[in-house]
Amino acid sequence: MSATLPTFPWDTLSAATAQARAHAGGLVDLSVGTPVDPVAPVIRDALVAGSAAPGYPTTAGRPELRASAEHALRRRYGVTGLAPDAVLPAIGTKELIAWLPTLLGLGPDDVVVVPELAYPTYDVGARLAGAQVLRADSLTQLGPQTPALIYLNSPSNPTGKVLGVDHLRKVVGWARERGVLVASDECYLGLGWDERPVSVLHPSVCDGDHTGLLAIHSLSKTSSLAGYRAGFVAGDPAVVAELLAVRKHAGMMMPTPVQVAMVAALDDDEHEREQRERYARRRDALLPAVRAAGLRVDDSEAGLYIWATRGEPCRDTVDWFARLGILVAPGEFYGPRGAEHVRIALTATDDAIAAAVDRLS
Numbered sequence: 001m002s003a004t005l006p007t008f009p010w011d012t013l014s015a016a017t018a019q020a021r022a023h024a025g026g027l028v029d030l031s032v033g034t035p036v037d038p039v040a041p042v043i044r045d046a047l048v049a050g051s052a053a054p055g056y057p058t059t060a061g062r063p064e065l066r067a068s069a070e071h072a073l074r075r076r077y078g079v080t081g082l083a084p085d086a087v088l089p090a091i092g093t094k095e096l097i098a099w100l101p102t103l104l105g106l107g108p109d110d111v112v113v114v115p116e117l118a119y120p121t122y123d124v125g126a127r128l129a130g131a132q133v134l135r136a137d138s139l140t141q142l143g144p145q146t147p148a149l150i151y152l153n154s155p156s157n158p159t160g161k162v163l164g165v166d167h168l169r170k171v172v173g174w175a176r177e178r179g180v181l182v183a184s185d186e187c188y189l190g191l192g193w194d195e196r197p198v199s200v201l202h203p204s205v206c207d208g209d210h211t212g213l214l215a216i217h218s219l220s221k222t223s224s225l226a227g228y229r230a231g232f233v234a235g236d237p238a239v240v241a242e243l244l245a246v247r248k249h250a251g252m253m254m255p256t257p258v259q260v261a262m263v264a265a266l267d268d269d270e271h272e273r274e275q276r277e278r279y280a281r282r283r284d285a286l287l288p289a290v291r292a293a294g295l296r297v298d299d300s301e302a303g304l305y306i307w308a309t310r311g312e313p314c315r316d317t318v319d320w321f322a323r324l325g326i327l328v329a330p331g332e333f334y335g336p337r338g339a340e341h342v343r344i345a346l347t348a349t350d351d352a353i354a355a356a357v358d359r360l361s
């Protein structure tokens, strides 16, 4: 099975990692994008409070978890008309994305559309199901074929590009006419800088009708819960019910303490705001330094990454950064169109970001 999957991309960075690590000031890792700020006390306390429960959790999640997810989507992103049972917890959204085509019963006759520059797991999930993958950013690239599933990701990993309401409406309308499922990965929705990202479930996009739509939400970045594995999918109640029916059989249950912690995270907007402000400060420091070092920054209006180029093969740029003791991700990880870009993550401590700024100047 693993032979049908691409080389695990991060395994190819060992030489650049070794070079960056050899820098006298030590390694500044801006590659994977793993959160570094401690989990907020309100969430950790809830984790402890939930840790005595002896029984099996349900796959559907506790009613209060589904309700908290619905409330958070309404409060933070203006999503209306979502029923709590149209929410399903995921053991981190990577798990959900990797298995979504399989859970939906897709196979060799089905096409999954992923953005031209995309989080690699969309492609992996399609391959695990044996489905075909088509990289496209516009509907005209699809021609006459009708895919089974279209992924959207705004703000984008890796580019930070935001899809406007008009674009989202066009995709939703096109997909509805053809019975195509739209899965909108909204992992970075809360991290808008120069643009305000909008959920596919927002009434301005879907007119309050969630048919054929899924929004995928991760708490890894907005609440620094990457280690807890906490996310959820919400949207079309019939599709969510179908996913639940299959996931129940497959044992895809979120541990009870994580469910309790997730309720606390979804109910508390204060820590989420503080985390956003931390990333905003790091971006304000790093973005001008990247530009001043001669790179061109493209898109990058939202999300956790700076998408930049020196107009050369991306591995050369990775090496250029590695000589400064900074590790960044080559754009080719995310699709052929990334061949001359690198992705620079904002997920480092304030001290590490200051060191990167210093070295770039």
Ligand SMILES: Cc1ncc(COP(=O)(O)O)c(C=O)c1O
Binding pocket: 033, 091, 092, 093, 094, 095, 097, 119, 153, 156, 157, 185, 187, 217, 218, 219, 220, 226, 230, 231
């Ligand atoms: C676009 C996107 N979607 C989903 C994920 C998965 O996040 P998690 O599995 O931590 O919820 C990531 C992680 O980096 C991501 O960048």
